[in-house]
Amino acid sequence: xxxxxxxxxxxxxxxxxxxxxxxxxxxxxxxxxxxxxxxxxxxxxxxxxxxxxxxxxxxxxxxxxxxxxxxxxxxxxxxxxxxxxxxxxxxxxxxxxxxxxxxxxxxxxxxxxxxxxxxxxxxxxxxxxxxxxxxxxxxxxxxxxxxxxxxxxxxxxxxxxxxxxxxxxxxxxxxxxxxxxxxxxxxxxxxxxxxxxxxxxxxxxxxxxxxxxxxxxxxxxxxxxxxxxxxxxxxxxxxxxxxxxxxxxxxxxxxxxxxxxxxxxxxxxxxxxxxxxxxxxxxxxxxxxxxxxxxxxxxxxxxxxxxx
Numbered sequence: 001x002x003x004x005x006x007x008x009x010x011x012x013x014x015x016x017x018x019x020x021x022x023x024x025x026x027x028x029x030x031x032x033x034x035x036x037x038x039x040x041x042x043x044x045x046x047x048x049x050x051x052x053x054x055x056x057x058x059x060x061x062x063x064x065x066x067x068x069x070x071x072x073x074x075x076x077x078x079x080x081x082x083x084x085x086x087x088x089x090x091x092x093x094x095x096x097x098x099x100x101x102x103x104x105x106x107x108x109x110x111x112x113x114x115x116x117x118x119x120x121x122x123x124x125x126x127x128x129x130x131x132x133x134x135x136x137x138x139x140x141x142x143x144x145x146x147x148x149x150x151x152x153x154x155x156x157x158x159x160x161x162x163x164x165x166x167x168x169x170x171x172x173x174x175x176x177x178x179x180x181x182x183x184x185x186x187x188x189x190x191x192x193x194x195x196x197x198x199x200x201x202x203x204x205x206x207x208x209x210x211x212x213x214x215x216x217x218x219x220x221x222x223x224x225x226x227x228x229x230x231x232x233x234x235x236x237x238x239x240x241x242x243x244x245x246x247x248x249x250x251x252x253x254x255x256x257x258x259x260x261x262x263x264x265x266x267x268x269x270x271x272x273x274x275x276x277x278x279x280x281x282x283x284x285x286x287x288x289x290x291x292x293x294x295x296x297x298x299x300x301x302x303x304x305x306x307x308x
Contacts, residue, residue: 004262008034008047010214011288016158021184021191023201023222025237026211029258032194033082035211036160039192040079041069056158074101078151080144080161087147088135095121095131098150105154120149125179141172148179152187160192165200177204198241202226207294210234213259213269216288220295230291230302232274268300276301 009031016022024032037043039054041061054061056076064072073079081087089097098120099113106113118128124145135143144164151159161180165173181204184191193205201208202222209219210233218231229235236254256273259265265272271281280300288298 006261007264008214008261009038012211012214012216013288014209014216014219016190016192018157018190019184019188020207021181021193021205023205023208024192024194024211025196025198025201025208027258028196030211031214032196032211033162034214036079036162036192036194039160040073040077041066042073042079071105074151074154074156075105076156077158077160078154078156080147080151080159080164082162082166085140085143085167088143090135092134093132094135094138094146095133098131098146098153101150101153116153117149120152121146123152123183124149125175139172140168141176144168144172144176145179148176148183152183156189158190158192160194162194163196164193165195165197173200180204198226198237210237213264214261215269215298216296217270217299218295218297220292224292224295228295230295230297231270231299232276232301233270268298276304 012031012035014022024035026032034043034047037047038049039061041064043049049062052062056072061069061072088094095114095117098117099110102108102113102116103110114131117131121128121131126142126145126149130138138146148164164180165176168176177200180191180193183189193201195201205222207220208222208225209216210225210231211217212233218225218229218234225234226238229238233254236252239252240254254273259269259272265282267283268274268277268281268286271277274281278300284300286298286300288296289302290296291302
């Protein structure tokens with residue numbers, strides 16, 4: 001690993017429509033979580049936004065002070081953090097943890113906030129009497145429901161779900177994803193779903209953005225991108241994913257490793273791993289172009305990519 005400044009996210013641009021669920025997919029370390037933390041202005045020490053805009057309700061969050069952002073977080077935009085198993089304070093009752101943000105953001109009494117916490121528990125499919133329990137008395141799926149309740153506590157219009165079903169078994173995963181879709185429809189939420197699992201996006205999202213090495217390389221309608229992918233990386237991800245439909249085939253892995261973002265390769269960042277690379281790919285960064293009604297791609301050879 002080289003020392004230096006890592007551009008963990010660069011030139012990332014997308015819109016999120018009201019009531020839409022947008023999937024953000026890619027390998028670990030591609031910049032998905034950093035994108036989410038940037039939107040929330042919650043980057044860790046040493047991280048900073050150098051330029052760009054984050055527009056929510058016609059306001060640029062990049063220009064907001066820390067105090068102004070505290071008023072925006074959880075009221076306009078909330079985050080379902082990674083790792084529900086360890087995200088809750090083990091020595092505080094879960095209802096109090098949900099109520100905490102309501103007390104702080106909406107200036108209501110603790111008693112009123114706890115009443116709302118009970119309603120939130122019912123909304124996410126938990127018995128309201130469980131507000132007095134401690135985290136160790138909940139299963140992994142139940143803790144994830146508590147995290148979702150916390151994210152909805154102050155009625156935000158945008159929710160960012162960062163790997164919400166990681167470490168859960170497949171049956172619980174399905175129930176959590178069904179819950180998120182139900183809440184999205186019921187509350188008209190706009191949701192950013194961050195995951196490395198393409199099947200999660202296929203089941204839940206309207207559009208998908210594929211990230212590689214800190215950049216979005218392809219974005220569009222889920223069906224269009226999955227059936228008509230135009231970037232070699234997107235196609236490689238889809239090919240590497242198992243399916244019970246169609247002919248049996250051997251899975252193809254993607255050779256090599258993602259680049260070190262303190263010294264990324266010249267040209268297209270995917271070119272060292274790309275079977276279609278040419279001299280142009282090694283020297284010129286591809287433009288991010290519109291190739292369909294709602295389909296964008298950054299590849300010198302997008303017209304040559306064939307979907308299997």
